[in-house]
Each structure stands twice: as C-alpha cells, then as structure tokens.
Amino acid sequence: MRILNIAHRGYSGKFDENTMLAFKKAIEYNADGIETDIQLSKDGIPIIIHDETLDRTTNGHGFVNDYTIDELKIFRTKSVPKIQAIKDIALEKKELLKSTNSGEIANIENRRNGDFKIGKYTLKEVEYFESTIGEEIPTLRELLELFSNSNLKILNLELKNSVIEYKGLEEKVLRMVDEFNLRDRVIISSFNHLSLLKIRELEGNKKTVLGALTETTLANVPQYLKSISVECYHPYFLSILNKEYIKEIKNAGIIVNPYTVNNIEDMKKVIKAGVNGIITNEVEILNALIGNL
Numbered sequence: 043m044r045i046l047n048i049a050h051r052g053y054s055g056k057f058d059e060n061t062m063l064a065f066k067k068a069i070e071y072n073a074d075g076i077e078t079d080i081q082l083s084k085d086g087i088p089i090i091i092h093d094e095t096l097d098r099t100t101n102g103h104g105f106v107n108d109y110t111i112d113e114l115k116i117f118r119t120k121s122v123p124k125i126q127a128i129k130d131i132a133l134e135k136k137e138l139l140k141s142t143n144s145g146e147i148a149n150i151e152n153r154r155n156g157d158f159k160i161g162k163y164t165l166k167e168v169e170y171f172e173s174t175i176g177e178e179i180p181t182l183r184e185l186l187e188l189f190s191n192s193n194l195k196i197l198n199l200e201l202k203n204s205v206i207e208y209k210g211l212e213e214k215v216l217r218m219v220d221e222f223n224l225r226d227r228v229i230i231s232s233f234n235h236l237s238l239l240k241i242r243e244l245e246g247n248k249k250t251v252l253g254a255l256t257e258t259t260l261a262n263v264p265q266y267l268k269s270i271s272v273e274c275y276h277p278y279f280l281s282i283l284n285k286e287y288i289k290e291i292k293n294a295g296i297i298v299n300p301y302t303v304n305n306i307e308d309m310k311k312v313i314k315a316g317v318n319g320i321i322t323n324e325v326e327i328l329n330a331l332i333g334n335l
Contacts, residue, residue, distance in 0.1 A: 043318075044074075044332065045313060045318065045319060045320060045335075046074040046075055046195065046318065046319035046320070047072075047073050047074045047075070047319070047320065047322065047325060047328045047329055047332065048073065048074060048075040048077050048196060048198060048299060048319050048321045048322065049064075049065075049068035049073040049075065049076050049077065049322070049323075049325050050077050050301065050321045050322055050323050051064060051077065051078055051079065051092060051323070052064025052065040052067065052068045052076055052078065053065075053067040053068040053071055053073065053323075053325045054125075054323045055125075055304065055323035055324040055325065055327075056125065056128065056163070057125070058099070058119040058120075058121055058122075058125065058176070058177050059092065059099060059119075059122070060078055060079060060090045060092055060099070060179075060180070061119055061178070061179075061180060062177065062178070062180050062184060062185070062188065063177050065078075065180075065185060065188055065189075066188065067325075068194075068325060069188075069192050069193075069194060071325045071326055071329070072329055073194070073325045073329075074195045074196060074319070075194050075195050075196030075198060076185075076189065076196070076197055076198065077198040077200065077301070077321050078090050078185065078197075078198070078199060079091060079092045079200045079202045080182055080200065080201055080202060080215055081094070081106050081107065081203075081206070081211075082107060082208045082210070082211055082214070083106070083107065083109060083110055083111040083114055084107055084108060084109055084110045084113075085110045085111055086214065087111040087181060088181065088182035088183070088211070088215055088218060089106070089111065089114060089179055089181050089182065090179065090180045090181065090182060090185060091106055091179055091202075093106075094106055094107075094202070094206055096109075096117060099119055099120065099122065100117045100118065100120060100176075100179065101117055101118055101119075101120055101176065102114075102117035105206075107206060107208070111181065114179050115178055115179065117178075117179060118175060118176025118177060118178065119176045119177045119179070120176060128161060128162050128163075129163075129171055131161045131162075132161030132162060132163045132167075132168050132171075133168060133171060135161050136160050136165075136168050139160075182215065182218055183218060185197075186218060186221075186222045186224065187222075189224070189227075190222045190223075194227070196227060196228075196229060196319070197224065197227060197229070198229045198231055198253065198276075198299070198321070199215060199219075199228060199230050199231070200231045200232060201215065201230065201231070201234065201237050202232075203232065203234050204232070204233045211237070212237055212240045212241050212244055213244055215230065216230075216241060216244055216245060219250075225248055225250055225251075228250070228251065229251045229252070229253045229274055230250055230251070230253070231252065231253030231255050231274070231276050232253075232254075232255060233255040233256070233257070235254055235270060235272075238252045238254065238270060238272055242270075242271050251274060252271070252272045252274065253272065253273075253274035253276040253297075253299065254266075254267060254270070254272045254275055254276060255276045255277075255301075256275070256276070256277045256278065257278050257281075258278070259277075259282075259284075259287070260277070260281075263275055263290070263294075263296065264290060264294035264296060267294075268294075273296065273297055274297040274298075274299060275291060275297070275298050275299070276299050276301060276321070277298070277300050277301075278300065278301065279301065279302070279303045279308060279312050279320075281300075282298065282300055282312070282315060282317070283311055283312070283315055285315070288315045288316055289316075292316055297318045297319070298316075298317045298318050298319075299317065299318055299319040299320070299321055300312050300317055300320065300321065301321035302321055302322060302323060303320045303321065303322050303328075304322055304324050304327075305324075305327075306327055306331060309322070309327070309328055309331050310331070313331075313335070
C-alpha cells in the first residue's frame with residue numbers, strides 16, 4: 043500500500059501554517075491528507091491554530107481562548123521566518139527580472155498556467171503574496187467544507203487540549219465531523235490521551251479512528267493502545283526507527299503515522315521502517331520520493 047503524504051498544518055513548508063491557503067495548496071500539490079490543530083474560541087467555536095497564543099503565527103497577542111470568533115477573524119497570519127525568507131527570495135527575484143530583462147518578464151507574465159517558478163513559487167503564488175497581507179484564522183467548519191468536497195483520503199484533527207482544558211472540545215468536534223458525515227475519513231488525535239477516552243465515551247455506535255500522539259519512545263505500544271482502544275500511533279519520527287520496536291507495533295495491526303518528517307534522508311528512514319503515513323511540511327519533496335519508490 044502506498045505511503046500516505048499527510049500535510050502538516052496544510053502545506054506549511056511553503057505557505058502560512060493552518061490557513062485555508064495552506065490547506066488548498068496541500069490539495070493542489072497532491073497531498074493524500076491534511077493534519078491540523080483544533081482549539082476553541084472564547085465563545086466556543088472550534089478554530090484552527092497550533093499555539094495556545096496568537097503571537098508566533100498572527101499579528102494578535104495573548105491567548106486564543108480570550109477572544110471570540112469575531113475578534114479572532116480580525117487578526118491576520120504572519121509568516122514564520124523560514125517561510126518569509128523563501129517568499130522574500132521569490133519576490134526579490136521577480137523584481138530583479140522586471141528591472142533587468144523586460145522581455146523575459148513580459149514572457150513570464152504571459153504564462154498564466156502556473157508552470158513557471160520564481161524561486162520556490164509559481165508566478166501566480168508570488169503575485170498573490172504581493173497583493174495579500176496575511177490570512178484569516180480559519181474555523182473547523184471552513185476546513186470540513188473544503189475537505190468534504192476534495193479527494194483527500196485523511197483529515198487528521200489534533201485536539202489541542204494538553205495545556206488548556208477546553209471543555210466540550212471533543213463533543214463539538216465529533217458533532218461537526220458527523221454533520222459532514224466524515225467519520226470514515228477523519229482521524230482524531232491528541233497528546234492528551236484522556237481526551238481520546240472521552241471521544242470513545244461520546245461516539246455512539248459508529249467508531250471513530252483515533253491517534254495517540256507521543257513525543258518519546260513509548261513502551262509496550264500494542265498493549266497500551268489496545269487498553270485505550272486506539273488504532274493509530276502518531277510518534278515523533280526519531281522514536282520509531284528501531285526495527286524490532288516498529289515490527290512489534292506493525293504486527294499488532296497498528297497504523298503508524300510519524301511526525302514531522304521534513305528532509306529526504308529522514309523520509310527514507312521512516313519509509314524503510316515501514317510506516318503507513320508521513321506527516322510532513324514538505325509535500326512536494328515527499329511526493330517526489332514516494333513516486334520513485
């Protein structure tokens with residue numbers, strides 16, 4: 043079976059993480075799935091953002107749950123330094139082409155089919171960056187609408203409730219997934235395994251696929267996951283490279299989707315280990331590697 047390419051926070055290797063743009067680009071660049079993070083606004087709306095605070099990825103300040111959804115929608119994302127740097131290179135290159143070779147840039151501007159690259163981006167993408175200052179913080183509903191109309195195989199919703207206890211988060215997410223009839227395409231994961239148990243209590247007759255996130259090498263993985271009725275193991279990738287360790291997990295029928303694997307050598311290592319999917323920022327790099335297997 044083909045290894046699944048799961049776009050971490052959308053295609054976050056080139057676009058602002060956890061934005062509708064990053065999710066749309068994950069689809070456009072042929073990811074198999076999307077991984078993202080769910081929190082609640084002050085008025086209880088499931089929203090998509092990784093950090094419990096706004097400061098790193100937006101022009102806002104303070105805790106996410108101190109703002110209503112209407113207040114959060116006013117903020118705009120800002121690119122993290124790595125993404126801003128590759129954006130700046132592309133923007134500078136476009137300006138240089140304009141100033142040094144008018145014939146070449148005229149030729150470029152006639153090519154609107156997206157195949158011409160300026161730096162790491164297409165011409166259309168660079169023009170979009172020139173005309174746009176940041177993205178909105180999306181809601182879970184917006185993403186589910188996009189996902190339900192796509193051919194993506196998996197949507198991995200990580201419940202961000204290890205630091206802040208968002209009361210009702212599990213109920214709200216499960217209810218919305220059911221509203222879109224997406225349980226067969228969704229994995230709900232969390233570092234807070236009590237939250238996974240809560241999902242099991244709430245789900246009713248139709249079983250939800252769950253993923254246990256871990257940061258370190260967990261002992262007795264098959265026994266532990268069976269005890270909490272979880273099908274997927276989502277470990278930090280360096281913790282699952284021991285052949286005997288992952289063999290035991292795989293032999294127990296557990297789905298292994300490590301995070302966050304971004305360079306080609308590490309991708310090769312986890313593929314060799316026998317994982318089912320790879321959660322990555324670098325959608326195009328992983329697709330090229332999988333295509334050559």
